[in-house]
Amino acid sequence: xxxxxxxxxxxxxxxxxxxxxxxxxxxxxxxxxxxxxxxxxxxxxxxxxxxxxxxxxxxxxxxxxxxxxxxxxxxxxxxxxxxxxxxxxxxxxxxxxxxxxxxxxxxxxxxxxxxxxxxxxxxxxxxxxxxxxxxxxxxxxxxxxxxxxxxxxxxxxxxxxxxxxxxxxxxxxxxxxxxxxxxxxxxxxxxxxxxxxxxxxxxxxxxxxxxxxxxxxxxxxxxxxxxxxxxxxxxxxxxxxxxxxxxxxxxxxxxxxxxxxxxxxxxxxxxxxxxxxxxxxxxxxxxxxxxxxxxxxxxxxxxxxxxxxxxxxxxxxxxxxxxxxxx
Amino acid sequence: xxxxxxxxxxxxxxxxxxxxxxxxxxxxxxxxxxxxxxxxxxxxxxxxxxxxxxxxxxxxxxxxxxxxxxxxxxxxxxxxxxxxxxxxxxxxxxxxxxxxxxxxxxxxxxxxxxxxxxxxxxxxxxxxxxxxxxxxxxxxxxxxxxxxxxxxxxxxxxxxxxxxxxxxxxxxxxxxxxxxxxxxxxxxxxxxxxxxxxxxxxxxxxxxxxxxxxxxxxxxxxxxxxxxxxxxxxxxxxxxxxxxxxxxxxxxxxxxxxxxxxxxxxxxxxxxxxxxxxxxxxxxxxxxxxxxxxxxxxxxxxxxxxxx
Amino acid sequence: xxxxxxxxxxxxxxxxxxxxxxxxxxxxxxxxxxxxxxxxxxxxxxxxxxxxxxxxxxxxxxxxxxxxxxxxxxxxxxxxxxxxxxxxxxxxxxxxxxxxxxxxxxxxxxxxxxxxxxxxxxxxxxxxxxxxxxxxxxxxxxxxxxxxxxxxxxxxxxxxxxxxxxxxxxxxxxxxxxxxxxxxxxxxxxxxxxxxxxxxxxxxxxxxxxxxxxxxxxxxxxxxxxxxxxxxxxxxxxxxxxxxxxxxxxxxxxxxxxxxxxxxxxxxxxxxxxxxxxxxxxxxxxxxxxxxxxxxxxxxxxxxxxxxxxxxxxxxxxxxxxxxxxxx
Numbered sequence: 005x006x007x008x009x010x011x012x013x014x015x016x017x018x019x020x021x022x023x024x025x026x027x028x029x030x031x032x033x034x035x036x037x038x039x040x041x042x043x044x045x046x047x048x049x050x051x052x053x054x055x056x057x058x059x060x061x062x063x064x065x066x067x068x069x070x071x072x073x074x075x076x077x078x079x080x081x082x083x084x085x086x087x088x089x090x091x092x093x094x095x096x097x098x099x100x101x102x103x104x105x106x107x108x109x110x111x112x113x114x115x116x117x118x119x120x121x122x123x124x125x126x127x128x129x130x131x132x133x134x135x136x137x138x139x140x141x142x143x144x145x146x147x148x149x150x151x152x153x154x155x156x157x158x159x160x161x162x163x164x165x166x167x168x169x170x171x172x173x174x175x176x177x178x179x180x181x182x183x184x185x186x187x188x189x190x191x192x193x194x195x196x197x198x199x200x201x202x203x204x205x206x207x208x209x210x211x212x213x214x215x216x217x218x219x220x221x222x223x224x225x226x227x228x229x230x231x232x233x234x235x236x237x238x239x240x241x242x243x244x245x246x247x248x249x250x251x252x253x254x255x256x257x258x259x260x261x262x263x264x265x266x267x268x269x270x271x272x273x274x275x276x277x278x279x280x281x282x283x284x285x286x287x288x289x290x291x292x293x294x295x296x297x298x299x300x301x302x303x304x305x306x307x308x309x310x311x312x313x314x315x316x317x318x319x320x321x322x323x324x325x326x327x328x329x330x331x
Numbered sequence: 332x333x334x335x336x337x338x339x340x341x342x343x344x345x346x347x348x349x350x351x352x353x354x355x356x357x358x359x360x361x362x363x364x365x366x367x368x369x370x371x372x373x374x375x376x377x378x379x380x381x382x383x384x385x386x387x388x389x390x391x392x393x394x395x396x397x398x399x400x401x402x403x404x405x406x407x408x409x410x411x412x413x414x415x416x417x418x419x420x421x422x423x424x425x426x427x428x429x430x431x432x433x434x435x436x437x438x439x440x441x442x443x444x445x446x447x448x449x450x451x452x453x454x455x456x457x458x459x460x461x462x463x464x465x466x467x468x469x470x471x472x473x474x475x476x477x478x479x480x481x482x483x484x485x486x487x488x489x490x491x492x493x494x495x496x497x498x499x500x501x502x503x504x505x506x507x508x509x510x511x512x513x514x515x516x517x518x519x520x521x522x523x524x525x526x527x528x529x530x531x532x533x534x535x536x537x538x539x540x541x542x543x544x545x546x547x548x549x550x551x552x553x554x555x556x557x558x559x560x561x562x563x564x565x566x567x568x569x570x571x572x573x574x575x576x577x578x579x580x581x582x583x584x585x586x587x588x589x590x591x592x593x594x595x596x597x598x599x600x601x602x603x604x605x606x607x608x609x610x611x612x613x614x615x616x617x618x619x620x621x622x623x624x625x626x627x628x629x630x631x632x633x634x635x636x637x638x639x
Numbered sequence: 640x641x642x643x644x645x646x647x648x649x650x651x652x653x654x655x656x657x658x659x660x661x662x663x664x665x666x667x668x669x670x671x672x673x674x675x676x677x678x679x680x681x682x683x684x685x686x687x688x689x690x691x692x693x694x695x696x697x698x699x700x701x702x703x704x705x706x707x708x709x710x711x712x713x714x715x716x717x718x719x720x721x722x723x724x725x726x727x728x729x730x731x732x733x734x735x736x737x738x739x740x741x742x743x744x745x746x747x748x749x750x751x752x753x754x755x756x757x758x759x760x761x762x763x764x765x766x767x768x769x770x771x772x773x774x775x776x777x778x779x780x781x782x783x784x785x786x787x788x789x790x791x792x793x794x795x796x797x798x799x800x801x802x803x804x805x806x807x808x809x810x811x812x813x814x815x816x817x818x819x820x821x822x823x824x825x826x827x828x829x830x831x832x833x834x835x836x837x838x839x840x841x842x843x844x845x846x847x848x849x850x851x852x853x854x855x856x857x858x859x860x861x862x863x864x865x866x867x868x869x870x871x872x873x874x875x876x877x878x879x880x881x882x883x884x885x886x887x888x889x890x891x892x893x894x895x896x897x898x899x900x901x902x903x904x905x906x907x908x909x910x911x912x913x914x915x916x917x918x919x920x921x922x923x924x925x926x927x928x929x930x931x932x933x934x935x936x937x938x939x940x941x942x943x944x945x946x947x948x949x950x951x952x953x954x955x956x957x958x959x960x961x962x963x964x965x966x967x
Contacts, residue, residue: 097545222896263827267855
């Protein structure tokens with residue numbers, strides 16, 4: 005991806021964690037880009053490295069035990085990894101914002117919602133208390149909350165309202181890029197769809213670039229323009245949403261889709277992927293998925309497959325991309 | 332509405348506590364050896380005189396009758412008169428109480444002033460020189476008995492280097508050494524609690540959010556984490572204040588200050604039942620009230636409780 | 640095939656004492672009546688707080704209902720004495736949601752699997768044989784028998800949870816969100832396992848979940864719960880093709896990927912605006928309105944005054960709504 009055109013471009017990012025004397029590489033060459041006015045969905049199961057990726061973009065990884073081995077994260081032309089701590093801090097909240105999974109835990113219980121928004125406005129936008137207050141009310145209304153919420157504490161709000169409050173906080177300083185790390189996982193289904201609609205509306209309104217992280221492939225399909233699938237610290241497939249669903253090229257993606265239950269599949273067995281996601285410390289030199297892959301051959305275990313780009317920027321890392329087999 | 336019910340229930344509990352303690356004290360001091368009549372009359376007095384004193388004091392009556400009489404008076408807040416001096420107990424207590432209270436309150440203030448900032452610093456700069464300093468200080472504070480510390484302070488700062496006065500309670504300077512010796516030990520506990528509380532808060536998820544918002548490290552630590560970390564300290568402090576009252580009794584002896592403690596101790600030596608009873612009940616009510624006020628303060632400070 | 644379980648008007652009220660000693664009653668489950676046929680899979684669907692977990696436990700008398708009856712294979716559980724009830728327990732077992740907290744971390748896998756049998760005083764030899772069978776059945780290697788829970792993955796722990804439930808040869812399993820905490824690919828393995836076991840041993844399941852996709856895949860019959868009450872109940876095909884209650888429709892339309900995934904044609908869901916919802920919530924305070932009134936696009940005066948009861952739409956399809964014209 006041309007790094008000049010993208011809003012955010014992660015290039016060959018490698019991150020390791022050390023426990024005791026063991027070192028495990030959890031990101032093994034991440035490549036991802038997000039454009040302006042685009043929602044890019046990142047789908048992966050637990051242990052795939054999606055949260056490490058998001059935390060790394062914000063440079064909030066605890067170093068040690070984490071270690072950034074190599075790679076670049078370009079944001080608006082600059083490599084975030086080369087910035088000083090203080091410089092990076094000025095980006096956080098102001099140009100890159102993040103919302104998290106469990107708003108109950110991620111909101112400070114001791115401060116009112118208004119206070120938590122106003123402090124950002126005063127810090128980043130140098131606003132005075134009065135105007136910050138007015139702006140906070142506007143923001144709350146924008147995300148569908150009553151202006152009275154400004155004086156409420158997090159525990160006085162329902163789950164859905166808390167998440168909306170967190171979104172209001174995140175967009176308060178007009179960032180260019182929003183990272184949404186599983187923002188609806190802890191919410192009920194009917195609330196989920198409302199939050200997705202809200203994010204979509206905000207993205208359209210402010211031309212945001214959004215990285216939407218989830219383990220739910222179909223959820224991501226509701227909202228994303230492009231989707232990337234991450235497995236064991238590396239993107240295995242990336243495409244425009246419609247292309248990915250119509251024509252999954254990587255065996256992992258294909259199996260994933262067939263293993264999700266719904267009424268139409270009733271009566272037939274769900275596809276399964278034998279084994280489980282490999283431990284980061286135990287991945288060899290070849291393709292990380294090889295030991296679970298139904299079509300893997302000897303070559304897959306020896307060398308890690310590179311990226312091949314197909315039509316419409318549909319990119320896959322697999323020697324046998326697109327091969328159809330009986331599931 | 333709920334608050335009133337809450338206060339009422341706690342108040343009733345307070346009364347019950349006072350009653351139970353009064354009963355226990357009443358029977359305990361009459362079981363242990365020592366007859367006030369003998370103390371008053373002197374060791375050489377003849378039995379007839381001692382018996383006459385007993386009749387005057389009322390200690391010749393059956394135990395249960397004395398107990399009934401005692402309850403009757405306590406219910407009307409009449410703690411009786413000192414068997415030795417004849418003065419009303421309540422008057423004696425109220426005269427001396429302010430000094431003890433001052434010691435306890437300044438003692439705890441001193442503790443908080445050294446312990447909380449040091450505790451916060453220890454947590455924020457874990458395993459640094461500050462942290463070890465705090466660790467050593469708290470170990471010392473817990474190991475050193477306050478009265479020994481008081482005597483040492485006297486030796487150094489009142490005798491060797493005569494900055495502070497030796498005894499009495501006229502000026503504020505008289506209070507300084509007692510406050511330090513009282514406060515130092517309890518400061519250790521508050522320090523450890525503060526450190527633990529702060530460490531716990533710093534590991535919570537909302538701290539990640541605070542950083543993701545681009546707040547400065549100072550705001551993250553001293554605004555976001557600290558506010559939550561201080562909440563449990565309120566509870567710890569109130570418990571420590573109670574201990575301080577107890578400690579004050581000993582310190583008053585060391586520094587020869589005419590507070591409640593000294594009144595109490597002499598009452599015990601002289602088997603002056605009304606003083607002992609009155610003193611214990613008074614302190615029990617005081618202790619319960621402090622806990623009660625602390626609970627109220629905590630529920631006001633913690634928004635989760637306040638707004639339910 | 641007869642009915643294995645018949646519950647009638649199960650109600651569970653939790654009383655809490657406020658600060659000043661006041662008593663509030665919270666109806667977690669309100670007059671739920673279900674019939675589960677032998678060797679069928681019955682799905683109970685609802686969002687968090689709707690009472691489905693509470694119902695599952697009340698059904699098993701783990702947290703006995705405040706009122707109502709549970710008849711298990713023609714025996715009324717409420718009429719049993721505690722000793723008799725305990726003996727009945729091996730016929731119905733439960734598998735919990737969180738594999739991490741449902742196994743005792745201090746017990747080896749072998750111990751966890753044999754505990755139930757120890758209680759039933761089954762001799763050692765038989766126990767060993769059974770444990771070996773079970774661990775095979777759920778697809779875990781025997782080498783794990785002497786390991787401890789923390790050495791297993793989430794999926795493996797959940798399999799052990801299922802094996803443990805089966806160790807006492809039950810007829811009936813309550814599965815309370817058994818795969819919610821698991822990754823998609825592991826979920827598929829567990830679901831396949833559950834279906835295989837059901838077919839092999841002729842089991843009956845109550846499958847509790849918030850995931851309508853999963854429930855419609857697995858279950859023969861589905862009941863939708865909202866705030867402690869059943870709002871709609873039907874055979875799966877009927878519920879999916881003709882969802883009648885507005886809440887069911889809302890649930891279906893909220894499925895990520897669109898209701899087309901599930902085979903439902905487009906649903907018209909209106910969203911009420913905030914003001915209307917608030918106004919209606921005030922009405923609800925009189926507590927006799929339909930519980931869904933405040934969010935219901937079809938709600939009107941009749942709905943604000945009385946709660947509807949379950950009425951039959953057609954052949955086993957029941958709905959609780961004033962606005963739906965029933966066949967009868």
